[in-house]
Amino acid sequence: MGRNQVYCCICGGPFLEPGTREDEPGEWLYHPTLWTTVHDAKDGVELDMYKWELGMYTYDLIDPVDDSQRRVLEQEATYQEHNVFLISESGENVPAFHVVGNESPLYLAVYSQYSQLVQRFISSRPEAHDVFQISDKDKVSSVKQLWKVIFTRLPASGRGFTYNIDHPTRYYGITSLHLIEWELDNNPLVSKYIEADLIKVPQLTECILDNLEPDASGIRSEEASTDLEDQDWWFNKLITKKELPWLWDLDEDLVHKKQRTGDWNWELLVKKLSGPDIYRPEDETLRLPLGLRNRQRIWKCIEDARLGDIQRQIGPPHLGFAVPMQGNLWDGYTPKSQQSTA
Template sequence: MFPRSGREKRDKETTKSRSKNVLGNMSSPAPYEGKLCCAICGDAILPPTPELSSAERWQTEAVLLSDPDREFEHLEEHYRGGKKRDAKRLDISTAREIRKDRARVIEKDRLRIIAANQDGDADMEQEEVDSNRSYGREENGEWVVTPYYIATHEACLEVAETVMRRSPHDIAVRDLRTLWKVLRMRFKVDDMYLMSSSIEFVASPQRIQLPHSYYMPFRFAPMLSGSFPSGEIDRKVERWEAAYPLHVSDLTSAVLENLSSLPPATAAIPQAVSFQKRFLALPPELRDHVCSFLASRNGMPGTCNGLLPQWIWREVLLRGECLPFLRDLDVAVVRDFCARWGREHGSQEPNWELLVRKLSQEAWSIWDAESSSLKVPSGLRNRRRIWQLIEEMYVGDLVPVKRMMRVSSDHVVVPRYWDERGEVMHPVVRVQVGSRDKLRSVMA
């Protein structure tokens, strides 16, 4: 049977976002259909033009991922699309790393690869390739199969690789090859849906509609009112989901602005006083280890309990174990802030516990960022969105969900070559997709 344990767990954790699937498919004012989009974040990869603002230029920096060992193609050929019942297990050597080639969009889904010269400067333009397409061509009388390229933003890929290294949770994607398998399977499923569709074929590149719609913010009214004629984005609307997610200016200061004063102390509870004394008596390394368990995939509860001193919560924030997407906080800025707070507020402490709890909460009101109680830079909010997308990825995550489109056939059958963590499956499972709550799996 199709392995569902991991998927069921993730479904429970993302009920809120998935319940807005229909809304999510209309979540952004930008018309993505027919545009080249980042396979990680779902937003557009832009061609470099003089009209772009400085805030948009990071979206022109693309990376093409490809597999020099062609693992997917070998499995597909070996198992004949999941229909060869007597196929023996195929052991494929995947010693080589997934390739990462910097590139620039020329038009639509065509990109030009850029290589570094001998001095390491990326100014040598190479061949032009198409992304998200699988095809071959004839050269000197021989049929040559071209590599399958998947396009991402360079910044989104860097965030993804950071998640693989630092996420404290039990996630499926821990290396670039597993990420490749997730994305490759998504495009395979997408192609099979398109081939089964009764509507006209949508010209490549096609933006994959994931169940959570990439956690894009919901902006319903502007779309219905026609505020974006000819696909133009209203420049008055801040698209935080398009903000640069890496080096966020004034990040630390902006996060600290969310600090509020600690409320007046109430009568101490004897059990709480006893716990705090025993906790502070532990060696520092044991205190740090205990605090590492505060990390929660669903975020910490928003109610403070006051069991730990506020300086412990400040250290939790700065170490970044519980909030790994915030490891680039500037300690010097925090030190200056604390000194200034002491001069202005005297003995009244800042409520570090409340700040950490708010920062840990998973969604950050992503669907309605403007009403969020957290005032954080758009780049950090976008980083958190991408971080969450990577943490929730698993190989075959697009398979169980019926697409929101008109499909002429009753079912779409998708072969699964890998399990959720990217291990080769034998025999191959063919998943017959009907609806979210009714799946039929056929052993190949």
């Protein structure tokens, strides 16, 4: 492994070569999907071709067609080594984040699990726009728009491969780990955090309900407001998931059953679940599984995505190496979506 290792462009986690840790936690880190763009043609669908602009250090689409004729194609693959992926269907070996020669298709490498996570995020948006066009102020509302945002982050390289793509928050701390030889055993806390399954979280609902506190009459937490809204209103916010769409798999039957057992402070629970730091493994406001914390981190990474949130590099590329972070491992930079417009 080491510095030639490739990292997911949605969450910043490492792709592992098959056979490294089979049948162990984190097995889903072996399963990448390559995203590329295609367009309608006379004989069916053709791959879009991209080129590297000499002297500009950017990638551009060759012979662009109407965006309505284009879409994002997701292909299952296997990570080999040194930024080589084997596409399962075609048997072709291709690199990610890099144009080969004068022109070639361009592939973005993500974990296969994230197709579901991205679709869940898009479903949570008030409106879905199945187009590539997106303003620099809007959240993504389609896979096409997420492709476009990540494409604009690419540090285009004409010589040498790019192994990881920058993110406005450094993936909330993960990019700092790209500067060392990544081994899951090097840092036990980070290893368990990264390898925890974020889709199938064991006993997710039970773990959340374990954080419920009694709603003692006359005793209100400082984190809870006055009785402007009753607890049933906050309960409904939790159960409908509109406030917390990343909890799509919350078991409503279990939550209703818990509600019938007493008077509970649903307001405090919802507000804590909405807190800005619950993605951090060391956060003490709630007791949550690491897989759920990692899910919330990645949800935030998608939610932060804005067109132009990473300035494309001008000048020779640094072969994809990240800039060292300062401060706490989990600290990130303020994303464009949260920066003041004043």
